[in-house]
Amino acid sequence: MTLLQAYDISFRRGDRAVVSGASLTLARGRVIGLIGPNGAGKSTFMRMLAGLLAPDCGQITLLGHDMNRITPIIRARQLAFVPQQGELPPPMPVRTMVGLGRLPHGQVNGHAVHHPAVAGALTATGLLELSARPATDLSGGERARMNLARALATDTPVILADEPIAALDPAHALSMMQLFRQQAGQGKGIVIVLHDLVLATRFCDELVLMDNGAVIRHGPATQVLDDDIMRTVYGVTARRVDGAVLPWALCR
Numbered sequence: 001m002t003l004l005q006a007y008d009i010s011f012r013r014g015d016r017a018v019v020s021g022a023s024l025t026l027a028r029g030r031v032i033g034l035i036g037p038n039g040a041g042k043s044t045f046m047r048m049l050a051g052l053l054a055p056d057c058g059q060i061t062l063l064g065h066d067m068n069r070i071t072p073i074i075r076a077r078q079l080a081f082v083p084q085q086g087e088l089p090p091p092m093p094v095r096t097m098v099g100l101g102r103l104p105h106g107q108v109n110g111h112a113v114h115h116p117a118v119a120g121a122l123t124a125t126g127l128l129e130l131s132a133r134p135a136t137d138l139s140g141g142e143r144a145r146m147n148l149a150r151a152l153a154t155d156t157p158v159i160l161a162d163e164p165i166a167a168l169d170p171a172h173a174l175s176m177m178q179l180f181r182q183q184a185g186q187g188k189g190i191v192i193v194l195h196d197l198v199l200a201t202r203f204c205d206e207l208v209l210m211d212n213g214a215v216i217r218h219g220p221a222t223q224v225l226d227d228d229i230m231r232t233v234y235g236v237t238a239r240r241v242d243g244a245v246l247p248w249a250l251c252r
Contacts, residue, residue, distance in 0.1 A: 101153030
């Protein structure tokens with residue numbers, strides 16, 4: 001079943017094309033890694049997929065409905081977006097911050113923080129023991145896990161995450177990617193912006209490679225990240241270990 005689909009969408013800022021004719025299809029139970037060099041247009045593409053930016057042209061459908069015709073509250077019950085790390089969170093307890101994920105369902109205060117989905121999200125992200133701590137006291141990696149926990153607490157069929165493992169150490173990065181796979185195993189569809197090609201090739205069913213605002217390849221990692229792409233798009237050579245792609249040396 002197709003959960004989210006973008007067809008030939010574009011977005012411009014002034015005279016510059018940030019995203020040009022990009023397409024993506026997300027099915028239930030799948031994890032898609034959105035990859036590409038810095039400035040490729042990945043975050044803008046993700047914000048359009050999340051309904052936070054309207055494309056200049058093209059169409060996005062969520063659960064078969066035109067994104068433009070879905071009310072924000074209904075969209076928030078169907079799609080959770082985990083943004084890149086931004087400003088410091090307010091000095092609220094972690095459990096309260098995660099409980100904000102229940103807002104789309106009309107649950108606030110005690111009804112939210114004591115909802116089973118909140119406890120489950122805190123446990124899944126390893127934050128249960130930190131649930132009473134002010135969010136301002138968390139490390140960058142802990143805040144990244146809190147943001148994901150808030151999305152999980154909403155319990156949506158689609159999760160979009162923009163560089164969710166950028167601030168994580170290797171153990172927590174692995175655990176978060178395993179968590180995404182578990183969520184997909186429960187029938188959710190996941191799109192993740194990633195720069196770590198090792199984790200992308202290990203955990204994603206499909207990679208969508210962007211460069212200069214366009215999707216230039218999509219498919220299994222073995223088809224997307226060949227030696228030519230690694231040289232021309234990333235400017236590096238690569239080695240492969242058990243199917244994972246390791247950027248190895250700068251091209252001279």
